[in-house]
Amino acid sequence: MTVVIFSGLVSGSVLLLATVGFELVRRVEGFLNIAHPQLMVVAGFTAFSLNRQAGWNWVVACVVAVLITTVVGVVTARIVFWPLRGRPHYIPMIASVGLAYFINAMVELLTGHGVKTLDVPLFETVRINDVPVAGVDRIAVVVLAGLVVIALHLWLSRSYSGRALRAMASNQALAEVRGVNTGYLQYLAWAVASALAGLAGVLIAITARIYAELGWDQILLVAAAAIIGGLGSVYGAMVASVVVGLTSSVATLVIPTQYTQLLVFAVIGLVVFLRPEGLFSGPKERVA
């Protein structure tokens, strides 16, 4: 039982990192970036190439992979999404599907099919009262996600750039009038979102396996978490990610594994039908 709950916590933590970035982009740009989870794939496979093919140490490979993913994310925003500003909100969303396709195809082209793993040392398993709980790596994932949540909270609520970002998300014209450097903040928002997606991808590569279609599987979970949390609320998305992770893990005790995704889907349907504003946010859209 503890093992199952903890593995749910791990997948929830990874999902949290991905969803927060997805939500951040939605707040700032106003569209759902279907290509967002593809950045996880980019990070995972970059780490794989550096680690397995170039023979780098896995920690160095992962850090470099996150940095490269950040750059990729910002560059795609600059080339694809920013020129589409001012068009109806579904236009950038459709463009993001095209981008997702492109990234997925390039990863497949460059690395081939199949499941990949990193060359990571075996981690010890932590035991509580002689009951195995989880490997050190998995505990590190949860701790890391916790630290990211705290850092994000402090950034958005205390720092100048975080507060300016929230101001820009709620009313860009007004923020500009008040002297907020919106151009810089947009770079910053995309960089943070991409880095978090990269981190999520690298963590999946370390603790589990990666494959080229990972992005398509993840977009469903990310969108589910974002909807359940209530589009527009970063904190709601955080809670919802952990809930989705825990539910789909605990559900494996009751229903066959292949149906956990269907369960998550049923939950999205119910939430959309009964409470479209999300479970964790008020009817009024909150800022950040």
Place this chain on the structure above:
Amino acid sequence: MNVLLIVAGIATLVAVYSLAALALNFQFGVGGMINFGVAAFFGVGAYGYAFASMPPSDGWYTYAIGLALPWWVGALIGGVAAMLLALLVGLVTLRIGGVYLAVVSLALAEMVRQLFINEPAIANGNRGLLDVPVPLSDVIRGRELSLVIAAVALGVLAVAYLVVRRATRSAFGRNLLAINENEAVAKSLGIDVYRTKVKGFVFAAFFMGIAGVMYVWYLSILTPTIFSVNITFTVFIALIIGGMGSNPGAVAGTAILIGLREGVTYLKVDFIAPEQLAALQDAVQGLALIAILLFWPRGLLRRSSRMRECLVESGHPQVVAPAMSASATGASR
């Protein structure tokens, strides 16, 4: 003969995807409903047809239902199956904003795919249905059959085109367009927004289902890959090439896209493996979609927003603002 067969195959595929693009155009181009689950309706139509037209499972491999009905009854059942799914999805998601429909429909296709893979009892799981009946196959045999299938598919497309065009120009289609243009104004004019959207969504889903049925005629086997996001995406690109909101554009865009794509597969290239070629095709399609959205916002084939003009010209007093209808007279397409 060989060239003729290739042309017939491409023509069938163009008819299949054109029909889906027409249906998507009605949902998305006219009604503004973003359906990322085209593959779900396509696939449900295909499986509906297979279950209706196949004989009962004889134990060689398993599937749930086999009604052994004639092919045209099976095709109609396929279309109706897609409509029922659309009714369910529409009732749940269309009451609220557009992004929910996009996300739910995207997830829907994936979920249905997994259901068919994980439950071999429904339709033989991943291996799929291997000998789905093809229309007229007992009358015509051999190579001529694929020519006949192409003719039937193009005929269905022609009829569907006329029906969809009629629907687009009808009061119902104009109401849908009005909702897409400005939901608040449409509501103030007395249009039941939710009801009109659900009706439009379900109506178009019928043609997506029929497109799926014709896809089975083309392949004669049916596996859960029919639910893959590839199909949705192909239809979206075709529609965007032709220009959103334009019925002739939907067909022309599909012809261009499928013609190019299938043409490439018949090229003999030695330096690149087939599976790499498939990935390369996907990459080029993705780039093409982005490039068209960036540089040709109205699609490659349209100079101006002709459907809007046409509808303004028709001057439906409930929908079009007086100032706009006063400005235009004359020809429609």
